[in-house]
Amino acid sequence: MTPAVVCRGVVKRFHHYEHRTTSLREFFIRTVLRRPIHVRRARFTLRGLDLRVDPGEAVALIGSNGSGKSTALRLIAGIYQPSEGVIETGGALAAVIELGAGFHPELTGAENAELYASVLGLSRSEVAERFPEILAFADIGDFISTPVKYYSSGMQARLAFAVAVCVRPDVLLLDEVLAVGDQAFRERCLERLRAFRAGGGTMIVVSHDFDTVRDLCPRAVWLDHGLVRMDGEFEAVLDAYRAEQG
Numbered sequence: 414m415t416p417a418v419v420c421r422g423v424v425k426r427f428h429h430y431e432h433r434t435t436s437l438r439e440f441f442i443r444t445v446l447r448r449p450i451h452v453r454r455a456r457f458t459l460r461g462l463d464l465r466v467d468p469g470e471a472v473a474l475i476g477s478n479g480s481g482k483s484t485a486l487r488l489i490a491g492i493y494q495p496s497e498g499v500i501e502t503g504g505a506l507a508a509v510i511e512l513g514a515g516f517h518p519e520l521t522g523a524e525n526a527e528l529y530a531s532v533l534g535l536s537r538s539e540v541a542e543r544f545p546e547i548l549a550f551a552d553i554g555d556f557i558s559t560p561v562k563y564y565s566s567g568m569q570a571r572l573a574f575a576v577a578v579c580v581r582p583d584v585l586l587l588d589e590v591l592a593v594g595d596q597a598f599r600e601r602c603l604e605r606l607r608a609f610r611a612g613g614g615t616m617i618v619v620s621h622d623f624d625t626v627r628d629l630c631p632r633a634v635w636l637d638h639g640l641v642r643m644d645g646e647f648e649a650v651l652d653a654y655r656a657e658q659g
Contacts, residue, residue: 415503416465417584417615418489423462423498425484425639458484460639462498468583471616473630473647475623475654480636482619486510486586489617504583504615505534509573509590518562522553522572525561529576543579550601551575571598578605585609588619603628623651 434450444450459481466472474482487493488500490508516525526547530540548557551571553564561569570590577585590602606629610616620626626633626647633650635643637657643650 414467416501417468417470417503418464418466418617419499419501420462420464420485420489421499423459423464423485423488423500424496425459425481425488425493426496427458458639459488459495462639462641464634464641464644466584466615466617468503468615469610469613470632471610471618471630473626473633474617474619474636475621475626475633475651476636476642477658479638481639482636483510483588485636486588486617486619490586502584505580506584506586507533507577507580507582508586508588509570509577510586510588516561516569516573519560521560522551522557522564522568523548526551526557526572526576529573530580533576533580533582535580547575547579550579550605552598567595567598574602578602578609581609582614584615584617586617589621599625627651 462481462485464485474485476482484493486508487510488495489502490506490510492508492510516529520528523544527540527544530543530547531537535543551557551574553568553571556564556568561572564572574590585606603625606616610629616629618626618630631647632645633643633647634641635650635654642657643653
C-alpha cells in the first residue's frame, strides 16, 4: 500500500539571532575585524521525525506546547521546508492549520473561499459546483460578502474548515481548529470528519481536546521536545503521556 504521508529523518531547526548585522557600515567593520556577520544559534523543533500514515488512517499528534506538533503539520503541508530529511505525500492535501492563513484580509469571504479552493486543486467549474456547499457549511450569513479582515477568529475557522472539507481532499491536516467556534459548529465539524473517515479519507490532527480526538483517531503519536516518544493505540499513548505529566 502506498502511504498517504511519509516523514523520514525530518529535522527542523530555527535560528535565534544573538546579533544580526543590519547596516552596510557594520558589515564592513565586522568583515575587516573578521567577526561573524551574524551571531546565531540553532533551536531544534524536530529532531529526526519518522512517521508513516497510510490511506484511511486518522492519527492524533499529542504532546505539550513546544513539542513540535504544529511544526510537523506545517512541514507536511509544505508551509515549512525541512532542514533535513524527506517528506512525501500522496493525493490532494488540505490543511486548516492557522486561522486565516492564506486568506487575503482585503478580499471578501467568498473571494477567499474561491481562491483557497482553487489552490487546493479545484477547477473553476468544480469551485462553482461546490460553492453552495461551502457557504452552507460555513454558515456565516451575509458576512460572506464582507472582507475577511472584519471576521472574528471563529468566522475565519468556519470558512477555512468549510473549504477544506468541501473540496474533499485525500489528506486533511487539522491544528486545534475544533477548539474554535460554538458547540453546534463543532458538532457539525465532527459529523463531517466522521463521514470523511468513513469514505476513506486520511487525517492528521493536533488537539489538546483528547475527548474529541479520541472519537476520531484510533492512533496517536506522542511528541516530546521534537522526538517521537511513543506511537500506537490512542488510549495507550495518552495514558503514557498523562503519566509523564503527573
